[in-house]
Amino acid sequence: MANTKEYTRNKEGSNISKIIVDRDLCITASSCIATSGEIWELDSENKAVVKDANAADDEILINSAKSCPTKAIFLFDKKGKQIWPE
Ligand code: SF4
Numbered sequence: 001m002a003n004t005k006e007y008t009r010n011k012e013g014s015n016i017s018k019i020i021v022d023r024d025l026c027i028t029a030s031s032c033i034a035t036s037g038e039i040w041e042l043d044s045e046n047k048a049v050v051k052d053a054n055a056a057d058d059e060i061l062i063n064s065a066k067s068c069p070t071k072a073i074f075l076f077d078k079k080g081k082q083i084w085p086e
Pocket of ligand 1: 048
């Protein structure tokens with residue numbers, strides 16, 4: 001994962017504390033945005049970026065990561081364990 005962006009999540013009651021996007025894997029499919037437009041948006045390079053890491057609950061965030069066809073979205077729990085992709 002060379003070209004990555006990391007985001008901290010500190011939503012109350014959430015088990016997910018970190019989101020990483022591999023920008024080289026992101027192909028602008030936009031399914032993450034279709035699943036959770038509260039969290040994701042495209043930047044000027046048409047890569048997915050987090051606009052608000054705390055905007056949706058865990059289930060929606062996980063579903064948005066699962067929707068990514070190239071698995072460009074990585075999720076980590078509070079212990080630092082990667083929970084997606086499994
Ligand atoms: S679904 Fe994946 S490939 Fe598509 S914009 Fe989101 S991160 Fe990028």
